[in-house]
Amino acid sequence: MPALKRKVVRVLKGETVFPPPVWLMRQAGRYLPEYRATRATAGGFLDLCYNPDFAVEVTLQPIRRFGFDASILFSDILVVPHALGRDLRFEEGHGPVMTPIGVKEIDRLDASMFHVNLAPVYETVRRLRAELPAETTLLGFCGAPWTVATYMVAGKGSPDQAATRLFAYRHPAAFKALLNRLADVSAEYLVRQVRAGADAVQIFDSWSGVLDDAGFEAFCVEPVARMVAAVRAAAPGALIIGFPRGAGVRYQTYKQRTGVDAVGLDWTVPMDLARSVQAQSAVQGNLDPMRLVAGGKALSEGVGRILDGLGKGPLVFNLGHGITPETPVAHVEAMLAQVRNAG
């Protein structure tokens, strides 16, 4: 089956497909008993990202169980700085921990082993394309430079990225150099994923909602536009989904300013704004993950509003953020039944 027949690919190219194709961010994850069982036999989280046997298996698990229309590579956005020589570990219950990068270390980031370090990821993509059902779209991904930089600067996650905003204000030239460096290597990383068999790639800018006008332009829009241009130059025809989580009204012009093909919407995006983004490109989203945890009327109403509001245009049904570990599998089944029986 040629890639063009895959439903998610068709939608990302602008076609309206109804009922819409569906997948879930973090669909290979702890809400699945088979994922928890596989994880229990394996090593630490970061090791698993570099272990194609494990990564392929957990990526396929939700496809086997639910038949989602797309599969997203099991990995983490922080493998990029890790492959540049920055230390990284994941602490149970605390998320990623890194040594904060200093101004003078930015020029010393070492890309000489970048693709060697990431070779297991490319291997995972190749094996996934071979093992996935022909109709399943395969998505690669990476973090946007701003979002990756927030972890590199602060050394950990934080809700408002105050440390990184401050670093950017105090050291504007060095911070811009960091973003450009990340944009360049991340674009190469995505190109390799496309060449290994990814039908499309998603750029996660998970922390784009904490910036003022000037910051959003310089730290989010410009680096992503730089990445998109570089990916297009090296891999013409690659489909790119931008996901500037929390961008609010700035979603309105995101496609136009960055050049992405489609836009992922977080669950706080109002329907009017979502429709206006959809008038320019395919959209993906945007159910509140807590509605999926709650189930019942909260779930069916939330799903219904998205189908009613966005179903008449190009839509990939998804959550507005990753599925959480406490989500009952039965609620995923109920959601899928509602989406698939729509119309």
Add this chain to the structure above:
Amino acid sequence: MPALKRKVVRVLKGETVFPPPVWLMRQAGRYLPEYRATRATAGGFLDLCYNPDFAVEVTLQPIRRFGFDASILFSDILVVPHALGRDLRFEEGHGPVMTPIGVKEIDRLDASMFHVNLAPVYETVRRLRAELPAETTLLGFCGAPWTVATYMVAGKGSPDQAATRLFAYRHPAAFKALLNRLADVSAEYLVRQVRAGADAVQIFDSWSGVLDDAGFEAFCVEPVARMVAAVRAAAPGALIIGFPRGAGVRYQTYKQRTGVDAVGLDWTVPMDLARSVQAQSAVQGNLDPMRLVAGGKALSEGVGRILDGLGKGPLVFNLGHGITPETPVAHVEAMLAQVRNAG
């Protein structure tokens, strides 16, 4: 001097004053050496909110030092659930801690001692109005029902309020009852502050940015509209500032849907959107507090953009969020000089 001559009052009523009047959220706080000295001699944070001697003193400190155009009552949004009988303590470095409220406890919230418990706050307002310079606007405040409820349900702060979103989806009737109850007592609380001498009151909806369309309407707009109507009925002419932090594009219709007089803008609000809000009402904000920490060009550019973009309409210059403890006093002075010498 009648209240009408106070600059912030004039702006809140829609008048353009340039250079704009200025105050800072959390201006009575740890960035000030005199605050730290006073705190060192006093008890725990919550005790201080109920201690008029202390609260008056720290509220006056930034007025003495900087001559801000407005003074905001030193208190905390969680005195409202505390005055309803919920336990509350503040842990150093961890913020507020409460026992999460259960569904069946909502009907049992006890308002019988509400105004008795809050009498020291009203006393603080009375003494502040007597001691403040005549030209200084005195602001009272409270938390919006949604924001207060997030702490009552989760028992602590969190960046995405997942626990409260889930509670609201699972127990819609009980959660609505909680919001209505909070709206009613909070409106009474604001009315008492106005009667004690507050020129205006601000409603902080600090966590309004984490909701979808239906949630924002039911949990933020409706309860605040209910509060505004109750305050207007009991205290005609009271000026009300709404601050739906993170509301993004929903800022556009916030005044119209809630009935507030003026709108506080967080630092992520784009200038185009800010201008369109200002076309309907006075606005307050919205410098990124990290620009004030950074100082230098990041600060002067940020201040300049707000003066240029919003200075031709009714503007109260402020930060887009509270001032942080690491802010150098010299940067506050530089910011004030730039604002006061504008035009």
